[in-house]
Amino acid sequence: MFDAFVSLVRRDLSAAVNIHSNWLMPVAFFTVVVSLFPLGVDADPAVLRRLAPGIIWIAALLAGLLSLERAFKDDFENGSLEQWLITPHGVYPFALARIFAHWCITGLPFMLLAPFYGYLLGMPVHSLPVVVFSLALGTPVLSALGAVGAALTGCLRRGEMLMVLLVLPFYVPLLVFGANAMDLAAAGLPAEAALAISGAILIVTLLLAPLAVGASLRVMLD
Amino acid sequence: MLDAKRYASLPSFYRLCGRLFPWLLPATVVLLAAGLYWGLYLAPTDYKQGEAYRIMFIHVPSAWMSLFVYMVMALAGAVALVWRVKLAELIHIECAPIGASFTALTLLTGMLWGKPMWGAFWVWDARLTSELILLFLYLGVIALYSAIPDRRKAARATSVLAIVGVVNIPVIHYSVLWWNTLHQGPTVTRFDEPAAHISMLAPLLFMAAVFNLYFVTALLARLRSSIAEHCREQQWFRGEAGIRA
Numbered sequence: 001m002f003d004a005f006v007s008l009v010r011r012d013l014s015a016a017v018n019i020h021s022n023w024l025m026p027v028a029f030f031t032v033v034v035s036l037f038p039l040g041v042d043a044d045p046a047v048l049r050r051l052a053p054g055i056i057w058i059a060a061l062l063a064g065l066l067s068l069e070r071a072f073k074d075d076f077e078n079g080s081l082e083q084w085l086i087t088p089h090g091v092y093p094f095a096l097a098r099i100f101a102h103w104c105i106t107g108l109p110f111m112l113l114a115p116f117y118g119y120l121l122g123m124p125v126h127s128l129p130v131v132v133f134s135l136a137l138g139t140p141v142l143s144a145l146g147a148v149g150a151a152l153t154g155c156l157r158r159g160e161m162l163m164v165l166l167v168l169p170f171y172v173p174l175l176v177f178g179a180n181a182m183d184l185a186a187a188g189l190p191a192e193a194a195l196a197i198s199g200a201i202l203i204v205t206l207l208l209a210p211l212a213v214g215a216s217l218r219v220m221l222d
Numbered sequence: 223m224l225d226a227k228r229y230a231s232l233p234s235f236y237r238l239c240g241r242l243f244p245w246l247l248p249a250t251v252v253l254l255a256a257g258l259y260w261g262l263y264l265a266p267t268d269y270k271q272g273e274a275y276r277i278m279f280i281h282v283p284s285a286w287m288s289l290f291v292y293m294v295m296a297l298a299g300a301v302a303l304v305w306r307v308k309l310a311e312l313i314h315i316e317c318a319p320i321g322a323s324f325t326a327l328t329l330l331t332g333m334l335w336g337k338p339m340w341g342a343f344w345v346w347d348a349r350l351t352s353e354l355i356l357l358f359l360y361l362g363v364i365a366l367y368s369a370i371p372d373r374r375k376a377a378r379a380t381s382v383l384a385i386v387g388v389v390n391i392p393v394i395h396y397s398v399l400w401w402n403t404l405h406q407g408p409t410v411t412r413f414d415e416p417a418a419h420i421s422m423l424a425p426l427l428f429m430a431a432v433f434n435l436y437f438v439t440a441l442l443a444r445l446r447s448s449i450a451e452h453c454r455e456q457q458w459f460r461g462e463a464g465i466r467a
Contacts, residue, residue, distance in 0.1 A: 148386055152366060152379050162369050166383060169358040172351075204389075212386050215303065219378040 005093045005100075012101035026063045026106045027113065033059035034117045045122045052121035053182030056114050056131065057175050060139060064106045065164055068146040071098055072154035072217065082221055091214035095151075099143045099210065107139025123186050130185035130195070137198040138178040144209035145170045151216035174201060230309050232449050233458045239446040246439040250432070257432045260425040268422075274338045279425060281331040283433040284324045288356060291321030291437060295363070296388045299381025311377035312452070314384065315367055316444040320437060322360035328353055359387045373452070 016022040037055045038048055048055075075081040084094045114135050115128040123131065149167035153159030181194035261279030268275040295317035301310040332350065333343040344350065363380045370376035453459040 145386075148382075152383060153369070156369055159369070162365055165358070165365060166362045169355045169362065170386065170389075172355055208389075212382055216379065216382045219303075219375060219382060222375060222378070 001089050001093050004087075004089050005097045008094060008097035009101050009104075012098065013104060016101070016105050022067065023105045026067050027109045029066050030059050030063035030110055030113065031117075033062055034121070038121075049122035049186065052118055052123045053131075053179040053186065055121060056118060056135075056182070057138075057179045060107075060110045060114070060135065061142060061168070061171055061175065063110065064102075064139065064142040064146060065167065067106060068102065068143075068150045068167075069153075069160045069163060071102060071147060071150040076155045076220075081217060085214075085218060085221060091217060092210050095147060095210035095213035095217075096206075098213075099140070099147050099206075102147065103140050103143040107135070107143055110139055111135040118182075123182070124188075126188070127182065127185035130191050131182055133195060134178045134181040134191075134198060137195060137202050138174050141174050141198075141202050141205045142171065144205045148209055148212045148216060151213045151220065154217075155220050174198065177201070230307055232308060232453060233462070235309055236446060236449045236453075236459075236462065239442045239449075243439070243442055243446065246435070246442065250436050250439045253432045253435060257425065257429045261429055265425050266419075266421050271339060274335065277331050277335045279429045281328060281335055282426060283430040284331065285328040285353070286430055287433050287437060288321060288325040288328050288353065290434075291317050291324060292356065292359070292384070292387070295321060296381075296384040299377075299384045303378055303381045303385075308374075311374060311381075312445055312448050313441070314381055315363075315377050316441060316448055318360055318363045318367070318380070320440050320444070322357060322364065324433075324437075325353060325357040325360060329357065359384075363387075 034055055037051065041047065041051065072081060075084070085091055087094075111132055114131050118128055118131045119125065146163075146167050148170075149163045152166060153163040156162065177194045177197045181191040181198065184191040184194060257279070262276050265276070265279070267273055295314055298310045298314035298317065301307055302314050329350070332353070336345065337343050363383055366383055367376045367380045370379055450459065450463070459465075
C-alpha cells in the first residue's frame with residue numbers, strides 16, 4: 001500500500017515538473033496576489049504590517065485553489081479513476097497521495113516563500129518562524145479540503161467556480177486560526193494556542209478528508 | 223403505530239403527506255399567530271433593551287432552526303448514502319432551501335436587532351460571520367445539486383458535502399464561547415439556570431416549537447410536490463392524480 005502511495009506521488013510530481021506551468025503557476029499566483037495588496041490598499045508600512053498575516057493566508061488560500069480544479073479531471077476522463085476504485089488498496093491511499101502531491105506543488109513552496117514575503121510586508125523577524133509553522137500546519141488542510149471539492153465537481157463540465165464556492169467556506173476556521181497565530185507572533189505574544197488548534201484541525205482533516213474524497217468519487221462514478 | 227418501512231416507499235409517503243398536510247397547515251398558521259401575539263404583545267418589556275428585544279422571538283428560534291435543519295439535512299444525506307433510500311435523498315435536498323431561508327431570516331432579523339442595540343446593522347463578529355458561512359454552506363448544497371444533471375447522483379453528492387459541512391456546526395455553536403465578542407452569550411442553554419425570566423422564556427420556547435412545526439409542514443409540502451415531479455410518469459401517480467393515458 002505504501003508502494004502504491006509512493007509511486008502515485010512520484011507520478012503526479014513528475015507530471016507537474018514536466019509541464020512548467022503546473023508547478024510554477026501556483027507560486028507565481030501567490031506572489032502576484034501578495035504584491036497586489038500594497039498597490040490596492042496602502043503602501044504604508046504600519047498598515048501592511050497589520051495586514052500581512054491575512055494577506056499571506058488569503059493568497060495561499062486562493063493560489064492553492066488554482067491547480068485543484070484538474071486534480072481528478074484527467075484521471076476521470078482517461079478512466080484510471082475507475083481502476084483505482086477497484087484496486088485492493090481502496091481509495092484512501094489514492095486520495096492521500098493526490099492531496100500530498102498537491103501540497104508539494106502549492107503548500108510547500110508557499111511555506112518556504114511566506115517568511116520572505118512576510119518580511120517584505122514588514123512583519124518582525126522574530127515572528128517569521130511562526131509564519132512558516134502556521135503555514136506548515138495549515139496548507140495540508142487546504143489541499144485536503146480542496147480535494148473534497150475537486151472530487152465533487154471534477155467530472156462537471158464547468159465545475160471551477162462551483163468548486164471555489166463549495167470549498168472556501170470550509171477554509172474559514174483555518175484562516176481564522178492561521179492568521180491569528182501570525183498576528184500573535186507579530187505582536188510578540190505566544191502563538192501556541194492558535195497553532196495547537198491548527199494542528200488539531202490538520203489531524204482531523206487528514207484522517208477524514210480522504211474518506212470524503214473516496215465517497216465523492218464513488219458517487220460521481222456511479 | 224406507523225410502519226416505517228411502508229412509509230419509506232414513495233407512493234405511501236405521498237399519501238401520508240396528503241393526509242397530514244390539511245391538518246398541519248391550519249395548525250401552523252394558528253399557533254404561529256398565537257406565538258407572535260404572546261411574544262410581541264403579552265411578554266413583558268425588557269428593562270435594558272426595551273421593546274426592541276421582541277425580535278428575539280423570531281431571531282432566536284430561526285437561528286436554532288438554521289442549525290437544526292442542517293443537521294436533519296446531513297442525517298438524511300447519511301441515510302441516503304448508506305442505504306440508498308430514495309425518500310431520504312428527497313428529504314435531504316428539500317431541507318436545503320428551507321434551512322437557507324431560516325439562515326437568511328436569522329441574518330436579517332439579527333441586523334434589524336443589531337442596529338438599535340449595537341448601533342450598526344452588521345459587525346464582523348464571530349457568530350454573525352459563522353451564520354453567514356452557514357448560509358454559504360446551504361447555497362453550496364443548492365448550487366452543487368443544480369449543477370449535476372442526474373438527480374439521484376446529485377442528491378448523493380450533496381449528501382457528502384453536507385456531512386463534511388457538519389464539522390462546521392460545532393464551530394458555529396461554540397464560536398460565541400471561543401471568541402466571545404460583541405454578540406450576547408447564550409441565555410437559554412446554560413447548565414445552571416436560564417438567564418431569561420420564565421415570562422420571556424415560555425413564549426420563546428413556544429415559538430421554537432412552532433418553528434419546528436412550520437419546518438415539518440413546509441418539508442411535507444415540498445416533499446409532496448417533489449415526489450409528484452419524480453413520479454409523474456409512473457403508473458401509481460397517474461392513478462393517484464386522476465390522469466388518464
